[in-house]
Amino acid sequence: MPYPEELKKFIRKVEKTRPGRIEKRKRGEEFPFMSAEEREEMLKYHPDYKEEGRREIKIGPNKGYRIAHEFVDLLEAKSRVDPDAVDLSQVDAVTDVLIIGGGGAGTAAALLAQENGAKVILATKLRHGDANTMMAEGGIQAASKGWKDSPYFHYLDVMGGGHFKNDPELVYTLVTEAPDLLRWFESLGVMFSKSPDGRLETMHGGGTSRKRLHSCADITGADVMRALRDEARNRSQDIKVLEFSPAVELILNEHGDCAGALLYNMDTEEYFIVKAKATILATGGCGRLHVQGFPTTNHYGATADGIALGYRAGVKLKFLHTIQYHPTCAIFPEQIEGLLITERFRGAGADVLNVDGEKFVNEREPRDVESGAYVKECLVRGKGVPTPTGKLGIWVDSPMIDIIYGEGAVKRLFIGKWKIYDRQGIDISKDPMLVYPGLHYQNGGLENNANCETSVPGLFIAGEVTGGLHGENRLMGNSMLDVHVFGRIAGENAALYAKEKAREAKLTLDHVRVYHKEMEEAGIVTDRVAPMLLPDYTNPEVRKRQLTAHYVGTLR
């Protein structure tokens, strides 16, 4: 359905201020960026800073750490299976490297592990490639233009974005591996947006000092993910993919090394054991936990499974108190609520506006500051745009892009988004989009080092499940970089570990028993189970009538 009349009257205000704003753009006049102090002040409006949104976790290696209730619920929960019911002497498959997760990090890891001589099993909860990587739109950062940029400036930008809390070694690895990663993508056939002579298109993102955001139109993640998946399929002799088979528990051995995982076939509902010399956890993010009730841009399977698995096995959490709320998620029409509106719209010159059609913040502040500004504008200053569905939103003035770059630019640069809105009867090259912050990225996660190792020998981690690289806030275009740079490193190192360091010993799930006992001693009485695997969107009225159904967590 097109915009209803009550929104059209607000759109007219946007149209009224548009010519003046375009003139300012052309003159290079920007809405002033905030000072460091102003930014800190603005962060008070960010959902992360709401104390009632979190509580202390009572057990495990980070006991006493205050994180979102939804995370604590996940961590103060029992295993999906009774460890005593699992016969660890009956191993169903043996491999060099087991990879849990079939997104960008897991698939990059599979390719590199295979290239380093390993036999690989890649187990994934949904289809191979069903992951947040597939949905990444904005692009990927790399200092590829040496005449104006370098890893030095990329490093500075990453640290500033993360409030200078990031792990320096991880950041160093990220920025110095970036151009090599992009060359790898080119060699695998990723279709970057570039000029006929091969010069890559680059744009600004929030918090970048140089235009270094590379992309494949607005479907960068999809193009990369599909190329990687296609290549993994070419190597199916060595890379076996198990779809609809999430891991529900890591398996250790008597040395305390990780030795595989207990998987669950969601079609047949049976559990089975994969024994591996090295294991890579690449399970992605957490948007589907709907922290503080926010909508999310994330994939259906983004339920933070790896956090539960890794924490039970003894891996520490880092920066999990911060979650990235993407400033611009669709808030209307309802059918596309939570849809990510890539930051590239703002990078390309679309203003963000309040109900009066006025600017109130520079559109390229770091994401947490930008989100805080939108929340403040709507909830404190009362300048949000009221939607017919009873919510408040902020305009992203996409038609400016057609005016600045010429007619057809929105459709060319943002073909994915244009088509989605077109299906709703809205032409975003003519009318602006209504947005509000939504859950987008898990800034923190499990602790790793630059070799993707964890405190558990034989357990490697990569991608969104990890914490440390982005500090307290990730910049746009650094997640695509993160998951693939560290996915490759994890793959290579896991293969080497499998070859040289893996130790044979009896398998055990004792760490799960110990964890259950710790829960009991902390007085946690609950029927919650983790990992969640899939969010619960089933109609509760229907559930009431499922008289003979038995639910374990969200699954029947």
Place this chain on the structure above:
Amino acid sequence: MSGADSEKEAKSSAEGTAIEEKVALEVVEKKIPVYVMGRRYEVPEGLTIMKAMEYAGYKFIRGCGCRGGVCGACATVYRKPGDYHLYVGLACQTVVEPDMYLTQIPFYPANRASYNFEELKPAPEEIFKLYPEIFRCVACNACTKVCPMKIPVMDVISYLKQGNISKAAELAYDCIQCGLCTSRCMGELPQYHIIQLTKRIYGAKIASRSQHLREADEAIKSGSYEEPLRELMSIDEKELRKLYREREMEPWEAGEDWRPKETV
């Protein structure tokens, strides 16, 4: 009727009910009947097919992915009463209509050729060798009609037969590999796998590689930035904040010829 036409028609009927739409939202929900695999359910108007099925009590394991229209997991076919046309859409993107009867096609078996990508030449013959069935295309255009992304699939195949890989890759750029084309093809072509191969050949072997990217990578590998980076890593937070604050910003409106005052 083409896929584009069917979409237009769906749109205009949605426009017709736009005035009622607001009322419906305010009176909470007006229910409409939809038939999921033949079984009738009453669901609130305005929901997507995906949310309507969840409302009806379905729990997705297959047939649900990104919920944002890019992953291709939720391809759905449907008909309307008294209408012989087959309509298509993504369940996460398509709004329910009264009396539509639908089924998802979450998986479709298709032949996928395996190849050593590095050794492939950027020549159409390579694609013909891997997918000889491409010449079984009878130009019926069923693939184009069924594409939820409105990709001119048949034209893509025609360009390939003519040897024009670049044009084919460009036209099929945003293929989501849902497999609906393949499900309708009387020549039994796996169009979406052919498209993936085509795109990769174009991206890696026809489009120019970036020279500046190679130079940037080589500069890093030769150690040019090692010292300044290690220096940055060793200074304290106060100094780092100062450098961050004072770093030169490339102006938004700057062109490709912009040069900073200082480079590191």
